[in-house]
Amino acid sequence: MSEIVKQIELKKIHPSKLNPRLEINIERLNELAASIREVGLLEPIIVRPMNSEYEVVVGERRYRASQQAGLEKVPAIIRKFSDDQVVQLNLIENVQREDLNAIEKGKVCKYLLENCPEKYPSQSAIAKRIGVSSKAISLWMKAVEVLPQEAQKYVAPSTISGQVPEGKIDYQTAIKIGRAVDEPAKKVEVIKMLAEKKLPVKERAQVIKKVAQEPEKPIKEVIEEVEEEEMPCEMYFAADDKKLLLDGTKTQASRTDLPNPKMKAGSIVHATIQEPHIADLRITSVERKKLRYFDEEDAKREGGYTLEEFKRKWKKVHGEWDENQLVYVIHFEKVK
Structure with a gap:
């Protein structure tokens, strides 16, 4: 009916x-x-x-x-x-649409555990109902636990592409800050500054480590020190690229912007997926060309795709396949 x-x-x-x-x-x-x-x-x-x-x-x-x-x-x-049905429906709808960040999801999970114990007696019960891992639920709730209210607004929603909007920070980094830094006001300051200043994964980790070790030192000074240190170039990849990189299937990556101006033929870069690098790559060449000139060989080097498969993957990450868009095409080989 x-x-x-x-x-x-x-x-x-x-x-x-x-x-x-x-x-x-x-x-x-x-x-x-x-x-x-x-x-x-x-x-x-x-x-x-x-x-x-x-x-x-x-x-x-x-x-x-x-x-x-x-x-x-x-x-x-x-x-x-009922009230718990309303919360549950909102959670499910927004989790599916990626509308909520980890903090917001964590608060809803906390509500379900505290107010609907018969239906949701554990984190795993919630995870099963909304189709995510128990680890994800645990991380969402940990974010609520370790991050002050003022810091929570800087946490970005989770997205398939992994892209973080300007002025936001990914929740994994936020949780690391929440765990490493003791003083609530300091947590807010570190999260705010790292949200405003986009640093590579390793440099962010170094900033968090130094702040925890030297809590009296101004955050700005810590960031400047880390930026002055000689850090290897990094290239970021999606989680599903890991196997393709390690088995040598993926030997090309196309970007709308060059990840690092120092990147050129002969450079050794770290392939990074969230955590410290998974492989060293030697750049063999860097070129610029329009998407209209991509062919089956390009798609194959991008990870063993057909051209149509690669177009779908590109659209999923970038929203559209604009044939006139000029991109950087970075060719590389795995060193180790």
């Missing part, structure tokens, strides 16, 4: 206090609002009755964008939900 979609006045709908989202991407919200102004809200939100009005259960971004677009009514599906 199909559910009935009703047109409900926006003034009778209110955001849920149980929604785990701490912040909404304003740019994306503006884009959604512009789309709604043009074509209307195509996908109904889900609400639950609250006295004589309604509360948003699923679709808060659409609800807020509809307000911004000036709609008077929105299509909605009305269902009855």
Whole structure:
């Protein structure tokens, strides 16, 4: 039986206090609002009755964008939900859409453990329900535990591409800072400065280590010292590149920007995936060319792909395949 979609006045709908989202991407919200102004809200939100009005259960971004677009009514599906069902639905929806960062996810998991123990008696029970590993749940909750409230806003959402927005820091690094640095105010300062200043993985690790060893030294001074140290060039790869690099299948990497201006033929660089490097690579050449000139051989060197497979992978990371985009093509061979 199909559910009935009703047109409900926006003034009778209110955001849920149980929604785990701490912040909404304003740019994306503006884009959604512009789309709604043009074509209307195509996908109904889900609400639950609250006295004589309604509360948003699923679709808060659409609800807020509809307000911004000036709609008077929105299509909605009305269902009855308990509080724990609302939290669970929000968690599942946002985890699947990568809308929440580790802090936000951790807070929801904590809520489920404390308020719904019969249904969620353990972290593994939550992990099984939302389709992630128990380790992931543990890390999310650890982030909540070790990071002060002020530091939490700098933690980036997790994404498939692993890209971290400007002014944000990945949650693994944030947790390392939270564990290594004792003073809460110092944690905030370190996280804020590392979020603002994009450093390579090894340099970040060195900064955290030095701050823990010399807590009285100003963070800016520590960062300057680390930057002055002679550090090897690093190239970052996705987790699924690891096997391809180690078995020598991947001998080429294309980037929209050159990872390091020092990178040139003959350079030895460290191949890095989050943690310290997994292999040393010798750069054999660096060239620039437009994506339109990529062929099957290029795709094969990128990791044994066909050209169509490589295009799909590129789109997944960069959003589109623009044939006129000029990229750096870095050729290399594994040294050890």
